Amino acid sequence: MQRPLLIKINPLDNVAIVVNDGGLPAGTYVEDQNIHLIEYVPQGHKVVLFDLKENDPIYRYGEIIGYANKALAAGSWVNEAVTQMPDAPELDSLEMATRPAPTLEPLTGYTFKGYKNKDGTVGTKNVLAISTSVNCVEGIVDFVVKIIERDLLPKYPNVDGVVGLNHLYGCGVAIDAPAAIVPIRTIHNLALNPNFGGEIMVVSLGCEKMQPERLLNIPVENKRIPLEDDDIIQLQDEKHNGFQSMVDHILAVAEIHLERLNQRQREVVSAEHLVVGMQCGGSDAFSGVTANPAVGFASDLIIRCGGTVMFSEVTEVRDGIHLLTPRAENEKVAQDLIREMKWYDNYLASGHVDRSANTTPGNKKGGLNNIVEKAMGSIAKSGSSAIVEVLSPGQKPTKKGLIFAATPSSDFICGTQQMASGITLQVFTTGRGTPYGLAAVPVIKMASRNNIANRWYDLIDISAGDIAIGKKTIEQVGWELFELILAVASGEKNTWSDHWGLRNSLAVFNPAPVT
Incomplete structure (x- = not known):
């Protein structure tokens, strides 16, 4: 039977979390901390180690995560009800x-086997992407994708798949609003993801506000997307007579791109070509103890190879921003971090909410009392490297290294925005479990606890749970993750989400008005 075990992160902390599966009952004596539990405390939840008076600060990670709203005796359960944020x-x-x-x-x-692109980027997959200029064409694109998967892909064995870049934008929107640059830029840059090999085709309706020419002609590093006239399929074109005519047109254009993609082969390249997005979802109190620190260690390894790592989720770094601006490579990068925090503060305020709205029922059940505690664990994904660049939502990086790509914290929006910023692989940590996946980018899911990894054995790719029970170090799991990243990027190992074909819909961030 496992002995009672608590984890204390920092010498300043006056709380520790319960490690034991099922929690610990009232009366349990925890020898390491020399306390008796006054009440039952669930796994992952906090125990106060010293008597606290009302309004005393509560420390975890060496940071104040709340204040006691009443006196708490040592051995008490510290939960949301007794905490003031x-x-x-x-x-x-x-x-x-x-x-x-x-x-x-x-x-x-360190190397991986990837697909080289003419612009110098390297993909981890070889996928045909069909861009859309408006949601109205989603139905026909989905229809055609199924035909391509069934009838065409067997003819092109070097192509990994086909994906429709569907979204809820394009018409019925304030297309000229200043904030409209976010969704337009995002949809534009999604088409340029390195996993698509530079092969771009667009399906348009014809009457939408976001005309293909507007979508495609956003300057990116003073370049525009080069397209042949035939690469834009407009369904309202008078040459189309009936549904089958539209389908045949899309299939004909798709086959031209499939033939070119099929000529591509994986080649051995340096790990400096990795562009990895780090994200967390369904977090629990162990996320900031096991999974996210291991991800942070792997992030440093990628950067030491010369590669690029993106971390995101503005609300989940907002309360740790004082720990991030000192890590900026220079003052401009620090100012850019502050700019994105202010922008998002104002965005939330316009909806009459604040950052406290972020924390979910699952987060709280997993031991996270509030967004402050969640943020302290979230920023561990960034490792220890200097932050070299800050991206507004949907922007592409101009540097290699550790990058903060500003996105909402929604799993689906963050994943979409990171894809637009050019990630070719994503690492997704979870403490509660999720079947999340992306069609175009492999997603490695890491569990923060062994019990979730064991129950979700065919959805979780790697567990950091051994860190909590002292069987492995953060460094050991970080190296395991790094090696798994190289294997997945090389196509030598399939993630579970790819094995099952799990794919979440794209969710483009649109802060602009909808008309």
Whole structure:
């Protein structure tokens, strides 16, 4: 039987979380902390280690995650009901670029087998993407995708799949609103994801506000998407007589692109070509103890190879922003971080909510009392490297290294926005479990606890749970994850979401008005 075990993160902490499956009953003596539990405490939930008076601060990760709203005796369960959330860090008095960049020894010799693109990027998949200029064409695109999968892909064995880049944008929207640049830029850059090999085709209705020419002609690094006239299929074109005519037209254009994609072969390339997105969903109190720190260690390994890592989810870093701006490579990067925090504060305020709306019932059941505690665990995904660039939603990076790509915290929107920013693989940590997946980008799912990994054995790719029980270190699991990333990027190992064909719909972020 497992002995009673609590995890305390930082010497300053006055709470620790319960490790034991099923929690610990009242009266349990925890020898390591020399306390008796006053009441039952569920797994992942916090126990106060010292008597607290009303309004005393509660420390986890060495940071204040709340204040006691009543006196709490040592051994008490610290949950949402007894906690008052602190204010968010002020944005106008933060340290900027004050922490010297850590000395991380370069890693050489690590490679993966990827698909080289003419623009210098490297894909981890070889996928035909069909872009759409408006949601009205989603039905016919989905119809055609099934035909391509059934009838055409067997003829092109080097092509991994086909995906329709469907979305809920394009018409009935304030297309000229300043914030409309976010969805337009996102849809534009989705088409340029390295996993699509530079093969771009667009299905349009014809009467939509977001005409294909407007979608495709956004300058990106002073370049525009080069398209042949035949690569835009407009369903309202007078040459189409009936539904089958439209289907045949899309299939004919698709086959031209499939023939080119089929000529591509995987080649051995340096790990410096990795572009990996880090995300968490269904987080619990172990996420910031096991999975996210292991991801952070793997992030540093990728960056030491010369690669690129993106972390995101503005609301889930907002309460840790005072820990991030000192890590900025320079003052401009720090100011860019602050800019994105302010923008999102204003965005939430316009909807009459604040960051506290982020924390879900599942987060709380898993031991996370509030967004402050959640954020402290979330930022662990970023490792220790200097932050070299900040992207607004849907932007593409201009640098390699650790990048903050500003996105909402929604799993589906974050994944879509990271794809637009150019990730070719995603690592997704979870403490509660999720079947989340992306069609165009392989998603490695890492569990924070062994019990969720064991129950979801055919959905979770790797577990960090051994860290919690002392069987493995953060560094050991970080290396395991790094090696799995290389294997998945090489096509040598399938993720469970790809094995089952699990794919969430794209969810383009649209902060602009809908008319």
